Amino acid sequence: MYRYDQYDQQIVNERVAQFRDQTRRFLAGELTGDEYKPLRLQNGLYIQRYAPMLRVAVPYGLLNATQVRKLAHIARKYDRGYAHVSTRQNFQYNWPELKDVPDILEELASVEMHAIQTSGNCIRNTTTDQFAGIAPDEVFDPRPLAEIIRQWSTFHPEFALLPRKFKIAVSGTKDDRAVVQMHDIGLEFYRDAAGSLLAKVWVGGGLGRTPILGEVIEEALPWRHLLSYCEAIIRVYNRYGRRDNIYKARIKILVKSLGIAEFKRQVEAEWEHTKEGETTITQEEFDRVAQHFTAPPYATLSDSDAGFEAKRTEEKAFANWVKRNVHGHKVPGYRAVTLSLKTTGVAPGDITDAQLDTVADLADKYSFGELRTTHEQNIVLSDVALTDLYAVWQEAKAAGLATPNIGLITDIICCPGGSFCDLANAKSIPIAESIQRQFDDLDYQHDIGELELNISGCMNSCGHHHVGHIGILGVDKNDEEWYQVSIGGKQGNDASLGAVIGPSFAAEEVAGVVQRLIDVYVENRTPEERFIDTARRLGIAPFKTRVYADRQPAKKEAANV
Amino acid sequence: MSDVVSANASNLIKLKDGVGQIVADDWTWVRIPKATEEVKKQAGKVVLFKLTGDATATAEEIAATDIPAQGRVLVPLAVWLARKDELAARVAAREVGVWVETHELVEDLVASVHDINALPLIAIHVERFADGRIYSAGALLRTRYGYRNELRALGDVLRDQLFFFKRTGFDAFLIRADRSAEDALASLKDFSDPYQAAVDDKRPLWRRHVRSVTA
Numbered sequence: 068m069y070r071y072d073q074y075d076q077q078i079v080n081e082r083v084a085q086f087r088d089q090t091r092r093f094l095a096g097e098l099t100g101d102e103y104k105p106l107r108l109q110n111g112l113y114i115q116r117y118a119p120m121l122r123v124a125v126p127y128g129l130l131n132a133t134q135v136r137k138l139a140h141i142a143r144k145y146d147r148g149y150a151h152v153s154t155r156q157n158f159q160y161n162w163p164e165l166k167d168v169p170d171i172l173e174e175l176a177s178v179e180m181h182a183i184q185t186s187g188n189c190i191r192n193t194t195t196d197q198f199a200g201i202a203p204d205e206v207f208d209p210r211p212l213a214e215i216i217r218q219w220s221t222f223h224p225e226f227a228l229l230p231r232k233f234k235i236a237v238s239g240t241k242d243d244r245a246v247v248q249m250h251d252i253g254l255e256f257y258r259d260a261a262g263s264l265l266a267k268v269w270v271g272g273g274l275g276r277t278p279i280l281g282e283v284i285e286e287a288l289p290w291r292h293l294l295s296y297c298e299a300i301i302r303v304y305n306r307y308g309r310r311d312n313i314y315k316a317r318i319k320i321l322v323k324s325l326g327i328a329e330f331k332r333q334v335e336a337e338w339e340h341t342k343e344g345e346t347t348i349t350q351e352e353f354d355r356v357a358q359h360f361t362a363p364p365y366a367t368l369s370d371s372d373a374g375f376e377a378k379r380t381e382e383k384a385f386a387n388w389v390k391r392n393v394h395g396h397k398v399p400g401y402r403a404v405t406l407s408l409k410t411t412g413v414a415p416g417d418i419t420d421a422q423l424d425t426v427a428d429l430a431d432k433y434s435f436g437e438l439r440t441t442h443e444q445n446i447v448l449s450d451v452a453l454t455d456l457y458a459v460w461q462e463a464k465a466a467g468l469a470t471p472n473i474g475l476i477t478d479i480i481c482c483p484g485g486s487f488c489d490l491a492n493a494k495s496i497p498i499a500e501s502i503q504r505q506f507d508d509l510d511y512q513h514d515i516g517e518l519e520l521n522i523s524g525c526m527n528s529c530g531h532h533h534v535g536h537i538g539i540l541g542v543d544k545n546d547e548e549w550y551q552v553s554i555g556g557k558q559g560n561d562a563s564l565g566a567v568i569g570p571s572f573a574a575e576e577v578a579g580v581v582q583r584l585i586d587v588y589v590e591n592r593t594p595e596e597r598f599i600d601t602a603r604r605l606g607i608a609p610f611k612t613r614v615y616a617d618r619q620p621a622k623k624e625a626a627n628v
Numbered sequence: 629m630s631d632v633v634s635a636n637a638s639n640l641i642k643l644k645d646g647v648g649q650i651v652a653d654d655w656t657w658v659r660i661p662k663a664t665e666e667v668k669k670q671a672g673k674v675v676l677f678k679l680t681g682d683a684t685a686t687a688e689e690i691a692a693t694d695i696p697a698q699g700r701v702l703v704p705l706a707v708w709l710a711r712k713d714e715l716a717a718r719v720a721a722r723e724v725g726v727w728v729e730t731h732e733l734v735e736d737l738v739a740s741v742h743d744i745n746a747l748p749l750i751a752i753h754v755e756r757f758a759d760g761r762i763y764s765a766g767a768l769l770r771t772r773y774g775y776r777n778e779l780r781a782l783g784d785v786l787r788d789q790l791f792f793f794k795r796t797g798f799d800a801f802l803i804r805a806d807r808s809a810e811d812a813l814a815s816l817k818d819f820s821d822p823y824q825a826a827v828d829d830k831r832p833l834w835r836r837h838v839r840s841v842t843a
Binding site: 072074077078081082087102105106188218219220221223224225227228229230260278294302305306307309310311312313314315340343345346351352355451 | 651668670671673675676677678679691757758759760761763764767771772782786788789794796815818819820821822823824825826830831832833834835837838839
């Protein structure tokens, strides 16, 4: 993975000093709350319902064991013994003291980490596929370019205060796992017939109040122009994006109002002036960064192992875990393993300090010291030998990290919601728990099969409910918490936004509603169909009919918001 | 320099060879008298930012703007566009600068003059700290339109923007009146070697230094 040189280290050290002074000035009354706000937000610090929340950047989801031990130490020393993996692959702490934040940043800087631009109206953490570099279907390892984007976007002076937050995702696989179509800019790398590396550029996607899938602004951007092209897009956005209404300030609104053709014309008029400038990425710089992402010293292994097969036959629990939590790898004899942070009774994505230490140990022992966070809020050990899988499973299981539910109904994507977040309309964690309890039977979960259930506590959509096969959104109705249910959303190459099935529900009804949706699916599915396939084939009508069968239309219900 | 003054007398910082100094301000900042301040709302909230391209002033307000007859005057773009003929002699004497709001387009200023460098001063006024359009305005004036004279930031100008201002081509900063320019000087040095290319250094870090892979 990328290691800092003296310049990278100097920048994060100078950031710590700068933020320490900004916080000192705020605490001394030299900065008002309003003046401190954009400064702390650019450093991932929110003032939340009960305490500040600090979001730590995990660039494109890549971590090493030393960093994870530091995260555990911070959870112990400055928080309440746990941390949270967010849907942007970052780590969050829910209970730090404001006065301690500069010290936390200093601890992070000591392991080449920071909280720069994890919030605020600026370019956020660039995300990518959690299987980058190891995926069997990978065309191009996007991590070097993700790192080049990270450096370019860090304290970019022209784009420090954009109309709204700005998210970039990169992908280099046939099968998109980076949800490029729901980002402000999505970059899908591929090679043309001649072998040249090009990017298909998507712009103006995003969830939130107005969910929109991105549109293609450029089909074939040569990789070396990546930064100048992004600068042209963001300059047009910075100048013309709406700042009068926070709900219309994302680039997607500008793209929609101009139309993609006119937006593209303006971007290209800008780009004409800069495209061959100094920001053009050189082969030397690409090679320098790419050297950090070379393969670990893999052993030459057979892609089958009798011991592993025997254990899988003997122990059903192990077999279930292998089926759900173990993924293909491009190197024979290796697999990627997802450690589930979705155990029933624990907030999705939460992990304790002791579990973090275990994860670091597992990485050191079995995965060349590296791991990844996923936007589904789990952790991946990227390079585990087939022969070690049984040991990894046993150790992960002992630490509560081996729930065999990856990609199943209980592997819920869920924002912190009203339990922590000041923006939320409704709580989301207890809803996730009620659904996990409803579907706690593992055989039943496996029978239902692949299903993505996503929950957001408000329109900001941090829980990606729009692209859940089943999406749940917390809404506020006369100061009561209600939940709107949608079906048919999907991430990936054939992404779609879910359709709301009807009027919303009270918290205690939600698990029952999900049960009815599942019943309709199970009764109607063909043998090869997943929930999403059946939902797409049938449309929402039969699901809606079942869910609302015994509800009176005039009953007290929240409006369909 | 003789115009270096004590912190109490001026809140104007100018860069000389990249180093900030507090200097006297010999320009009169001309503002448009506003008859009434309208309050607009969107989504239940007071609108804090004008949209790019929104009008700044009415014809009456522009006509009513008083331009001092003597000395160096920094006039608003809307006044400049409507009344530049009456300022022609003073432009020749290099007594006229123009200030632009963040919702106005620097292109309108560029189109209004034969040579942008006939203006010894251009200022961009940022009504609110969070309005990052000012950075694009500065960068465009310096790179696209070849402006070489003083480029000043006015308005809600606080020390934590200075580093970004400097990088996007500004070389003068009028610190908000209730804050210390002396304190603000420190923030010009927040970062010593930034990553990207910008106006003040057109090379990204990787073209400035040989960066080696460290183990």
